[in-house]
Amino acid sequence: MLEFMDYVQHVFYNASNWNIDNSYSQLTATARAILDFETPRGLRFTASSLASPNFATSYNLGSVGLVDGSFSYLYSSRVLQTVSKSSQIDLHSVIRGYRQIKELRTPDKALEWEEWQVGKRTDCRDQLLYGRLYLPLSTLEALYLRRISPTQQLKLSAVSDGRMRNGGTILALHQYDVGKYSTESLYSTDGGLIGVRGLYNFGPDPRKQDPDLTRMEERFYGRFSAGAEMYYGALNKSGGVSFGGRFATLPAHKGIPLTATVTLNPLMGNISSTYAVKASKNLSLCSQLDFNVYSYESIIVLGCELWRMKAPKDKKWERSMEAKLAWKLDEVVEPTISVPREVAGVLKARIDQNWRIGLLWEGRVKDLMFTLGSSIDMKRKDQPFRALGMELQYSS
Amino acid sequence: MAFNFNWSPLMADADFYERAQEMLTTALNKSPKPPIIVDDILVNELNLGSIPPKLEILEIGDLAEDRFRGIFKMCYTGDAFLTLQTRVQANPLNTYLFSKPSFCSPQPLAASSGLTIPLQITLSEIKLSAFIIVVFSRQKGLTLVFRNDPLESLKVSSTFDSIPFVRDYLQKEIEIQLRTLMMDELPAIIHRLSLRLWSSEHSAKEDESSVARKEKAEDEEVPIDPFSSPPQDAVDARGNVLDANEISSLSLEGGSEIHSLFSQKNLLRLAALNDSHRTLSLFTPSIRETVFRAWAGPSERTDLASSATTPAAPNLMRTQSSLGNSTTYIFNRGSHDSHSISSRPSLVSLPSTTGLSLGSGRSRSHANRKKRNRVINLRKSSKTTDDIMSESGDSDTASTILMSEPAIGTQTITEEPEDSIIEPPRTPSRVRFRTSSIDLGDSPRNSRILTGRPGLSFLSETVPEQVIVEPTPSIEKEESDHIEYSRSHRPVFTSLDGEGKSSLASKPFEQAPTMDSAPGIVEQAWLLKMAGEIARHVHDEKVSRQGFWCNSQREDTPPPAYQPKA
Structure with a gap:
């Protein structure tokens, strides 16, 4: 489950028309959500609030043996109109599961962002400031996010920690996304790491024409994307390269939605493939196979995600007072829009070839959103439960 | 005065090697390992070689049949070698990300995928040069403390000798590990070994003392x-x-x-x-x-x-x-x-x-x-x-x-x-003896004070x-x-003055x-x-x-x- 601050950041991305899915780093987002979910440890409680449309606060208290916590503040220059009450937040927006990719969007024109008033430009760029202080570790996280232009975004994140070498690190990330392709370049002060990522979407260019409607008749209406990433650590003379490709069906696809990815690390000889299907409206299945051609090591992970919906409440049909007064029956009104059913909870489970099992149950009880998780190691008969935890979130 | 150090019996004793390997393995796995090492470190082979270390007696603080205390200068350029086996992470990006906070990590997609490689490291041509403080007591066993960093140089040969980056990294990491091992773990190991050797007497003595x-x-x-x-x-x-x-x-x-x-x-x-x-x-x-x-x-x-x-x-x-x-x-x-x-x-x-x-x-x-x-x-x-x-x-x-x-x-x-023993006036704080802080290096000075005293x-x-x-x-x-x-209690006179000075000085x-x-x-x-x-x-x-x-x-x-x- 997303933390409240991450949720607010996603709201900011949506509000500023930024497609975070169109990035090479999000190529395997579906598999990560279903297979690599984090199981909570210990007890953790978060109380958050979107105090004003521009400002959010969050307080976090946890106990894993000893009590720790954090408090964080977020400021956004853009007004964030969103549901912030934990009793009303749509769980689909905070629980990451099978990620349905969207049709590519034509980016905003730079002209559209301009605002003129009495011959002067009055528009300013959207930006977001975020800070979080962990106690008693005294670790400080800071984030600065700025939409430079409709196609560009700058993200500066920093961590200050006395226990780290040089006392902390800063990561600068510049993103450029025109829909058809996107590139990212990054620099980290830690080790002088320079990185470049790029993603190219095959198919029609959203900037030039409307989506080709004839292609919807194909058996698989989807999109193929390919990308690569490259890193080089200037100080420690190390680097890394990987290539990846993804095929995913688009929402207009008539059959079962599916996502398949392959990533390849030529330096380390690692091949990883994932395959995920949304078998039904409430069930997603995913598998991952990793293989290393140098060491012949392989990993297979299977996972599923099951959404449980609350049974729709049958409205007790009663004659209304007007109908009674008028001595006639109520007019039968056909429900035009089916009300989306309330989510009771989401169960995520994964298992790998070493019989390590991860379980996660996420849902909502009254005003509290909860995450209950455990990781189990069946190989260790004496102590199978490796971690057990519960997280509670309240926001207003 | 002559000392007879037997080096060869150590080599002949297979049981000793087994025990030493065991203890080294536990010692190496005790301290938190660097992220590049993804498996336990196993000591495969241990050989002390045939060339004994050169010992130079600098000072003997105490000498008897059942106890000994002294400082040696040790130089070792022998043919001992040690073979370790473990598995290492070959992807430098993976180890790079290991210690980074996720908030600031570049979050690579697949470039950080791991490749673990079994690694065999042979440590040879170990050159040591150190001042050793040896304290032996039949009851308390043998305590050996390095007064300075003993490791002078050593040759690390491994599976990755052809890759200079990995080789340098391994050399550096292993030297750090070995230094901590020498300074902290080795005295404990030797003490434990010596206690085991005299364990029967040890327990008997304990009974007796009780x-x-x-x-x-x-x-x-x-x-x-x-x-x-x-x-x-x-x-x-x-x-x-x-x-x-x-x-x-x-x-x-x-x-x-x-x-x-x-x-x-x-x-x-x-x-x-x-x-x-x-x-x-x-x-x-x-x-x-x-x-x-x-x-x-x-x-x-x-x-x-x-x-x-x-x-x-x-x-x-x-x-x-x-x-x-x-x-x-x-x-x-x-x-x-x-x-x-x-x-x-x-x-x-x-x-x-x-x-x-x-x-x-x-x-x-x-x-x-x-x-x-x-x-x-x-x-x-x-x-x-x-x-x-x-x-x-x-x-x-x-x-x-x-x-x-x-x-x-x-x-x-x-x-x-009584005081001067418990807190020697000018004792360097480096000495690591457990209960008392007697500095062997201090005693010659005291003796000099003694000799130089004019108030005879x-x-x-x-x-x-x-x-x-x-x-x-x-x-x-x-x-x-x-x-x-x-x-x-040695007669050390450091805080003497007036009458007491003369009388005390005369005492020894x-x-x-x-x-x-x-x-x-x-x-x-x-x-x-x-x-x-x-x-x-x-x-x-x-x-x-x-x-x-x-x-x-x-x-x-x-x-x-x-x-x-x-």
């Missing part, structure tokens, strides 16, 4: 009766073996009965030996089942020196003939200034000849002090020596002075050094008064007192003559059996009361230098 502790609690204030633990094979005046009942019936008060415990013949021989010593005659009466000891320590040298110089003073010569030099020295000090001065140069030379450290001199002096007490016991118990004393001493009070004198000496001395002329004025002021009639009390004041020198006791050598040998039990008890009490260091200052039985023809 028993002694109980006993001590019982007779805390009661003076120790030397006959509470009777000699093992005592004989009466006619040489008939006494049985246990007879011995138990003996007591200190019954002087005549005790007298019969020692053979007249032997006592006569002892007296003859005594005389031959005093007269510098070369005749040595043969006494059966006795061991003659040659003291290699400084006290002996002072013995010789004083005996060589004292003939120049006729006063001393006269008194010497009646008693040992030590005691006569004390007697004469009050009246004959010239004599004490004449004998002084030799005494002054004593500490300087010590050379290495005061520690050895200290233990020696304690040995002699103890020995001297035994002599007193004998005299008290056997009337034969009494006439010798009265012959030499002017009066009865003189004899009491004589007897009480060493006790006074120890009392006054131990009061001061005070000796004659101040000391006799003190000696006479404090006559302590009960010898048994004295003995217990004397032993309670630990022999381990006053004590020094009491150390040499030419007649005492034989008498000690004779009384060893009888006194052994007492000493052991007393020592064990001391052990239970005091810490590790004092422990090591155990009952000293120096090795026999030569044996008489019998």
Whole structure:
């Protein structure tokens, strides 16, 4: 489950028309959500609030043996109109599961962002400031996010920690996304790491024409994307390269939605493939196979995600007072829009070839959103439960 | 003095290697491993090689059969090697991300995917150069501490020798690991190994000390009766073996009965030996089942020196003939200034000849002090020596002075050094001995202070008064007192001033003559059996009361230098 601050950041991305899915780093987002979910440890409680449309606060208290916590503040220059009450937040927006990719969007024109008033430009760029202080570790996280232009975004994140070498690190990330392709370049002060990522979407260019409607008749209406990433650590003379490709069906696809990815690390000889299907409206299945051609090591992970919906409440049909007064029956009104059913909870489970099992149950009880998780190691008969935890979130 | 270090038996012992491998494996896996190492480190092969390390003795603080303390300079350029096996993460990006907070990580998609490779590392051409402090005690095992970083260089050869980055990284990481291993883990390993080696004795000693502790609690204030633990094979005046009942019936008060415990013949021989010593005659009466000891320590040298110089003073010569030099020295000090001065140069030379450290001199002096007490016991118990004393001493009070004198000496001395041992004034804090912070390097300086002290002329004025002021009639009390004041306390004088300075400064020198006791050598040998039990008890009490260091200052039985023809 997303933390409240991450949720607010996603709201900011949506509000500023930024497609975070169109990035090479999000190529395997579906598999990560279903297979690599984090199981909570210990007890953790978060109380958050979107105090004003521009400002959010969050307080976090946890106990894993000893009590720790954090408090964080977020400021956004853009007004964030969103549901912030934990009793009303749509769980689909905070629980990451099978990620349905969207049709590519034509980016905003730079002209559209301009605002003129009495011959002067009055528009300013959207930006977001975020800070979080962990106690008693005294670790400080800071984030600065700025939409430079409709196609560009700058993200500066920093961590200050006395226990780290040089006392902390800063990561600068510049993103450029025109829909058809996107590139990212990054620099980290830690080790002088320079990185470049790029993603190219095959198919029609959203900037030039409307989506080709004839292609919807194909058996698989989807999109193929390919990308690569490259890193080089200037100080420690190390680097890394990987290539990846993804095929995913688009929402207009008539059959079962599916996502398949392959990533390849030529330096380390690692091949990883994932395959995920949304078998039904409430069930997603995913598998991952990793293989290393140098060491012949392989990993297979299977996972599923099951959404449980609350049974729709049958409205007790009663004659209304007007109908009674008028001595006639109520007019039968056909429900035009089916009300989306309330989510009771989401169960995520994964298992790998070493019989390590991860379980996660996420849902909502009254005003509290909860995450209950455990990781189990069946190989260790004496102590199978490796971690057990519960997280509670309240926001207003 | 020579030490014999056996290197080859270590190589031959397969069991030793097995144990050492086991311990190294646990030690290597204990400290948090760098992220590049993803598996446990296993010690595959260990070989100490055939070339032993070169050891240079810098200082020996303490030396006896069952304990040893010293500083060595060690150089090692041998052919020992060590093979380790583990699995490492070959992807540098993976290890790079390992320690980074996720908030600031670049979050690569697949570039950080891992590749674990089994790795075999051979450490060879190990060059060590270090100052080692070795402390050995049969009870507490062997403690070995590196005073500086011992690792000079080593060659790391591994599977990745062809990749310079990985090779350099491994070399660096392994050197760091090895340094921590040497400085922190190795002393613990060696200590554990040594304890295992002497484990039976260790446990036995512990039992013994606990028993002694109980006993001590019982007779805390009661003076120790030397006959509470009777000699093992005592004989009466006619040489008939006494049985246990007879011995138990003996007591200190019954002087005549005790007298019969020692053979007249032997006592006569002892007296003859005594005389031959005093007269510098070369005749040595043969006494059966006795061991003659040659003291290699400084006290002996002072013995010789004083005996060589004292003939120049006729006063001393006269008194010497009646008693040992030590005691006569004390007697004469009050009246004959010239004599004490004449004998002084030799005494002054004593500490300087010590050379290495005061520690050895200290233990020696304690040995002699103890020995001297035994002599007193004998005299008290056997009337034969009494006439010798009265012959030499002017009066009865003189004899009491004589007897009480060493006790006074120890009392006054131990009061001061008590502090100086617990917190040595200028001790470098680097030394890592556990209970006490005795710095071996400090002792030579102290000895130098001792030698350089000019206030020797005070000796004659101040000391006799003190000696006479404090006559302590009960010898048994004295003995217990004397032993309670630990022999381990070295006479270090760092905070002296005024009168106390002079008197205290004179003490060690006053004590020094009491150390040499030419007649005492034989008498000690004779009384060893009888006194052994007492000493052991007393020592064990001391052990239970005091810490590790004092422990090591155990009952000293120096090795026999030569044996008489019998």
